[in-house]
Amino acid sequence: MKIPNIHIPIVEIPTEKNVKLFMKREDLIHPYISGNKFWKLFWNVNQYLEHRPQNSLIITFGGAFSNHISAVAAFGNLYGVKTLGIIRGEELEQKWIHNPTLLSAKRNEMNLKFVTREDYRHKDQLTFFLQQEFPEALIIPEGGTNHSAVKGVKMMLNEHTKDFDYLCTAVGTGGTVAGIAEFCEYGQKVIGFKVVQDDSLENRISELTTKNNYHLIDASLGGYGKLNEENVRFINDFKAKYNIPLDPVYTGKMMQNVFEMINEGYFPEGSKILCFHTGGLQGIEGANMLLEKQNKTVIV
Ligand SMILES: Cc1ncc(COP(=O)(O)O)c(C=O)c1O
CATH class of the missing domain: 3.40.50.1100 (Rossmann fold)
Incomplete structure (x- = not known):
């Protein structure tokens, strides 16, 4: 970036x-990668891409209307990096197509995984399992905040x-x-x-x-x-x-x-x-x- x-x-x-x-x-x-979203991603992605692993993948978390999800998806598409969004609310699996934020994330080739609100509350655990499943991935917390x-x-x-x-x-x-x-x-x-x-x-x-x-x-x-x-x-x-x-x-x-x-x-x-x-x-x-x-x- x-x-x-x-x-x-x-x-x-x-x-x-x-x-x-x-x-x-x-x-x-x-x-899409606007305002604070740009700056919150800036060092996160640059540090990762400096040593870009073979299977580079950025995983992050957000709700149905998340600006951060939208920004990460747009970033992935722009820089040719795979992205995975962990989305709060399993019910959205059936209706993401009617949600402009999720639709644009999909158009930017983000993969979406919908989880229950209960699982989403335990993001630390989810992060642990995701890191095991995708050891080369960069996992950015909700809202990009770290x-x-x-x-x-x-x-x-x-x-x-x-x-x-x-x-x-x-x-x-x-x-x-x-x-x-x-x-x-x-x-x-x-x-x-x-x-x-x-x-x-x-x-x-x-x-x-x-x-x-x-x-x-x-x-x-x-x-x-x-x-x-x-x-x-x-x-x-x-x-x-x-x-x-x-x-x-x-x-x-x-x-x-x-x-x-x-x-x-x-x-x-x-x-x-x-x-x-x-x-x-x-x-x-x-x-x-x-x-x-x-x-x-x-x-x-
Ligand atoms: C437009 C906008 N303003 C402000 C914020 C708040 O930023 P933060 O999550 O760092 O408190 C966000 C979330 O990233 C946002 O999308």
Whole structure:
């Protein structure tokens, strides 16, 4: 994987309060291997491919709408590496064809293995057996989060991110917020917006960073992984006003929370706030499919 040869812009988003809000468009890196997914995979796959074994294979884990599964599948197809996705929910075996994320993973030639939720909960055991069955494989944890991912996230930071008072990111498995906290400047405050239910999150983050400059905020707004009419309205208004698409699970909820916090005066006057756009736009199609089934307004 090469460092992308594109300029990643930091764009200002006007607010009605006396704070400066910006977004770093990591989503522009690639439509599927976008944002933090790119950087979390960067060292994981490069270290593996440096000594590319004869039977190279990348195995990873995810749910039905996982951006990470989508990214690994796209990576495999682009670089000619076999991929295997271990997918939560055995019922999907019969209906993956109706799920845009899994369908695109298949089109990128990822093999999919569907496991029960109970087996999925015991991913450590699954990993152990997979490593025995495929000794040459690289097994990447769910969400791509591990120490190599944290090292990759460092590349989301540069001289242009240094003078912000607050650095904001959506949080799923925690690798991204850990990487930002670990490598940002002394004095910068990191806010992680939790959008997924995960009881092991805080322990995992503290294993990945020694820093305590981060703060996690419940950003579920109407339910973890759930999308209500207000969330959809926010995403559509945001795109209409600023021409920036947001994804339904992560960046949409983060930005909705950030605006609420600005309005409530959470950030001191004059603060400079930087939000990372971590991509995930492939998730819009799946979300719209569910919204259409319920006759609700979709994301445009
Ligand atoms: C679009 C998007 N934003 C944020 C995150 C959260 O990242 P992490 O799992 O490292 O907390 C993810 C998950 O990878 C994601 O897909």
